[in-house]
Amino acid sequence: MxxxxxxxxxxxxxxxxxxxxxxxxxxxxxxxxxxxxxxxxxxxxxxxxxxxxxxxxxxxxxxxxxxxxxxxxxxxxxxxxxxxxxxxxxxxxxxxxxxxxxxxxxxxxxxxxxxxxxxxxxxxIVAYGVTEPEAGSNVASIQTTAVRISDAEGNVTGYRINGAKQFITNGGIADIYTILAKTPDGPGFFVVERGTPGLAVGRHEDKHGIRSSNTTGVLLEDVEVPQENLLGLVEGQGLKQANAVFGYTRLMVGAFGLGAGQAAIDRALAYGKSRIQFGGPLVEKEGYLLNLLVEPWIDLAAGRAHMDAIALRIDEGNADMGTEGAISKYWCTEAGNRAADAAIQAHGGYGYTREYMVEKIRRDVRITTIYEGTSEIQRSIIAMYRWKETVRSKGAYYEEMAARMDALHGDYPEVGADLIARSLRALNTVITGMHQARRTRHQMVMFTFADMMSRCEVAYEFASRAGSLAAEGDASAGTEGAMSRVFAIRCAAATSYAAHRCVLSLQDAEENADSAEAMLGVVAELLPPAVYTGLWLHMAEVGEHLKQRD
Ligand SMILES: Cc1cc2nc3c(=O)[nH]c(=O)nc-3n(C[C@H](O)[C@H](O)[C@H](O)COP(=O)(O)OP(=O)(O)OC[C@H]3O[C@@H](n4cnc5c(N)ncnc54)[C@H](O)[C@@H]3O)c2cc1C
CATH class of the missing domain: 1.10.540.10 (Acyl-CoA dehydrogenase/oxidase, N-terminal domain)
Structure with missing residues (x-):
C-alpha cells in the first residue's frame, strides 16, 4: 500500500x-x-x-x-x-x-x-462566488446567468455574465473570483479577474464576528469573459465540481470549530486557575471544573479524534468521504460553539466584555455552523446517507461497527467501547423501526437520527484512538481512556434520550403503538440507567489532568 x-x-x-x-x-x-x-x-x-x-x-x-x-x-x-x-x-x-x-x-x-x-x-487573493441573495443552502437555485457569445461562424468565443453574489469572503480584496453561473447547459464556474469591466464590489457586510475577514457582495453586469475562463471548458459541471471537494472543505471548517473552541477553553482554564473566589481558585470548584471545562474539553478532543481518522482516510485515497466530512463539520463546529460559550461563562462578567478574547471568539465561532453548509444541511446529509446505508445493508453497517467495539472492549475495557456498541445497536433498532413505520419523511426524525449517528460515530473513533494509544503504551493513554469513557457514557445517555424522543413521536398513531413499545423495550435493555456508572468519577479524573496542565 x-x-x-x-x-x-x-x-x-x-x-x-x-x-x-x-x-x-x-x-x-x-x-x-x-x-x-x-x-x-x-x-x-x-x-x-x-x-x-x-x-x-x-x-x-x-x-x-x-x-x-x-x-x-x-x-x-x-x-x-x-x-x-x-x-x-x-x-x-x-x-x-x-x-x-x-x-x-x-x-x-x-x-x-x-x-x-x-x-x-x-x-x-482568490474569492469563491457561489451564494446569492436568493440562493444560499440551495445552491442549485442560483440566478446568475452566463450567456454564450458566438462568432460569425457560430463558435462559442466567450460568455456574458449577469447577476449578484452575496456574502463573498475576500469580495473586496480579491484579484481572482471563481463565479458560479448558469450556462444554457447548467451551472459552471468561471474565472473572472479583478478589473474586468462590469465586475463591481457590492456592500461591505457589518458582521457579528470574523470581522477581520472581508465580506462583500459582488455584482456582475454584462461581464464578458473568454470561453477559456469556463473551468473544464464544458458547461454544466459546476455543481459536480463544488461537491467534489466537500469531503475536506467540511473537515477544514470543522477544524476551525476545534481551533476556536480550544483557544477559548484554554483561556478559560488559565482564568479558572488564577481567579480566586470563596477562598480558592475557581478550578477547585467541582461544578465549575466539570461543567465548564471538562465537558467541552472532551467534546473537542472527541471531535479531533474523528477528524484525524477521516482526514487519514482521505489521504489514503478514499474519495467518498462526504458524509464523514458532514459529521465532522457538524460535531466539531457545534462543540466549538459550546466550548466558546462555556468559556464566557467561566470568565463571569469579564467574559462578557470586549476586552477579553473569549467574547470575540464566541462571536467568531458562530459562523462555523453557518458557512460551508449550515448545521441543518449537514444533519440532512448525515441522516439521509446513513439511513439509506442502514436499510441497504439490512442493519449490517452499524452492527459491524458495534462488533468492532465489542472486540475493542475485550482488549481495552477502560475506554467505554461496550457502551458505544450498545448505543450503535440502539441506533440501528431505531432507524430500522422508524423506517418500517414510514416515519423517515419527518425532518425531525431525520435530524434526531443525525444527532445520534454523529455522536455514535465520533464516540467510535474516539474509543478506537484511545485503544490505539493504550496499545502503544502512550503516556496519555490513561487520560485519553478516561475521556473516551466519559464520552461513551454521555453518548449512551444521549442515544437513549434521542431514541425515546424519536420513537414516542409514533404514539400519536394508534397502529404504531406496539412497534413503539417493542423498540423502546430494546433500547431500555441496551441502555439501562446503569450505563451512567462512574460518570463524574471519570470526569474528575480528566479534571485533575487539566489542572496539572501548564
Ligand atoms: C461571513 C460569511 C462568509 C461567507 N463566505 C462565502 C463565500 O466566500 N462564498 C460563498 O459563496 N458564500 C459564502 N457565504 C454564504 C454561506 O455559505 C451561506 O450564508 C450559507 O450557505 C447559508 O445560506 P443562507 O445564508 O442563504 O441561508 P438559508 O439557506 O436561507 O438558510 C437559513 C436557515 O434555514 C435553514 N435551512 C435552509 N434549508 C433548510 C432545509 N431544507 N431544512 C431545514 N432548514 C433549512 C438553514 O440551516 C438556516 O438555518 C458566507 C456567509 C457568511 C455569513
Missing amino acids: SAPAGLSREMCDMVIQTLQQVVGRELPDSRILDLDQNDECPEDLVRHLLSPDVGLHLIFLPEEYGGLGGGARDICRVSEVMAGVDLGLATTFLAILLGTDPILVGGTPDQKQKWLSRIATGEA
Whole structure:
C-alpha cells in the first residue's frame, strides 16, 4: 500500500512553526482586538502570508503547480492553528482555498497551469462566488446567468455574465473570483479577474464576528469573459465540481470549530486557575471544573479524534468521504460553539466584555455552523446517507461497527467501547423501526437520527484512538481512556434520550403503538440507567489532568 498523501509530520510542523512565528510577531492580541473593533481586514498581512517569504497557502496546492502538496491531515492541522489565532484570518484562507478548488478539480491542464501558478506565487487573493441573495443552502437555485457569445461562424468565443453574489469572503480584496453561473447547459464556474469591466464590489457586510475577514457582495453586469475562463471548458459541471471537494472543505471548517473552541477553553482554564473566589481558585470548584471545562474539553478532543481518522482516510485515497466530512463539520463546529460559550461563562462578567478574547471568539465561532453548509444541511446529509446505508445493508453497517467495539472492549475495557456498541445497536433498532413505520419523511426524525449517528460515530473513533494509544503504551493513554469513557457514557445517555424522543413521536398513531413499545423495550435493555456508572468519577479524573496542565 502506498503512503498516505500529504507532508511528513516534520514538514507540517515547520509550516505551523512559520505560521506561529509570523502571527506571533504581526498579530498580538491587542491588534486582533483592534481589527475586530475596527471591522478591518489586515490585507497587508494576508499578502505577506501569501508571499514567497511565507507561502502559507502552498500547503493547499499540489506540487506540480508550485505548492507543497499538503494532505487533508495537514490542512486540518494548519486550519486548527489558524483558527486558534484568529478565525477571520483563517476564513480569508478558507476562501482562497475554496476559490482555487474549482480550478483544481475542474480545470483543464492549461487552465491549471495558467491560474494555479499565479495563485502559487502569491500574486492573487482568490474569492469563491457561489451564494446569492436568493440562493444560499440551495445552491442549485442560483440566478446568475452566463450567456454564450458566438462568432460569425457560430463558435462559442466567450460568455456574458449577469447577476449578484452575496456574502463573498475576500469580495473586496480579491484579484481572482471563481463565479458560479448558469450556462444554457447548467451551472459552471468561471474565472473572472479583478478589473474586468462590469465586475463591481457590492456592500461591505457589518458582521457579528470574523470581522477581520472581508465580506462583500459582488455584482456582475454584462461581464464578458473568454470561453477559456469556463473551468473544464464544458458547461454544466459546476455543481459536480463544488461537491467534489466537500469531503475536506467540511473537515477544514470543522477544524476551525476545534481551533476556536480550544483557544477559548484554554483561556478559560488559565482564568479558572488564577481567579480566586470563596477562598480558592475557581478550578477547585467541582461544578465549575466539570461543567465548564471538562465537558467541552472532551467534546473537542472527541471531535479531533474523528477528524484525524477521516482526514487519514482521505489521504489514503478514499474519495467518498462526504458524509464523514458532514459529521465532522457538524460535531466539531457545534462543540466549538459550546466550548466558546462555556468559556464566557467561566470568565463571569469579564467574559462578557470586549476586552477579553473569549467574547470575540464566541462571536467568531458562530459562523462555523453557518458557512460551508449550515448545521441543518449537514444533519440532512448525515441522516439521509446513513439511513439509506442502514436499510441497504439490512442493519449490517452499524452492527459491524458495534462488533468492532465489542472486540475493542475485550482488549481495552477502560475506554467505554461496550457502551458505544450498545448505543450503535440502539441506533440501528431505531432507524430500522422508524423506517418500517414510514416515519423517515419527518425532518425531525431525520435530524434526531443525525444527532445520534454523529455522536455514535465520533464516540467510535474516539474509543478506537484511545485503544490505539493504550496499545502503544502512550503516556496519555490513561487520560485519553478516561475521556473516551466519559464520552461513551454521555453518548449512551444521549442515544437513549434521542431514541425515546424519536420513537414516542409514533404514539400519536394508534397502529404504531406496539412497534413503539417493542423498540423502546430494546433500547431500555441496551441502555439501562446503569450505563451512567462512574460518570463524574471519570470526569474528575480528566479534571485533575487539566489542572496539572501548564
Ligand atoms: C461571513 C460569511 C462568509 C461567507 N463566505 C462565502 C463565500 O466566500 N462564498 C460563498 O459563496 N458564500 C459564502 N457565504 C454564504 C454561506 O455559505 C451561506 O450564508 C450559507 O450557505 C447559508 O445560506 P443562507 O445564508 O442563504 O441561508 P438559508 O439557506 O436561507 O438558510 C437559513 C436557515 O434555514 C435553514 N435551512 C435552509 N434549508 C433548510 C432545509 N431544507 N431544512 C431545514 N432548514 C433549512 C438553514 O440551516 C438556516 O438555518 C458566507 C456567509 C457568511 C455569513
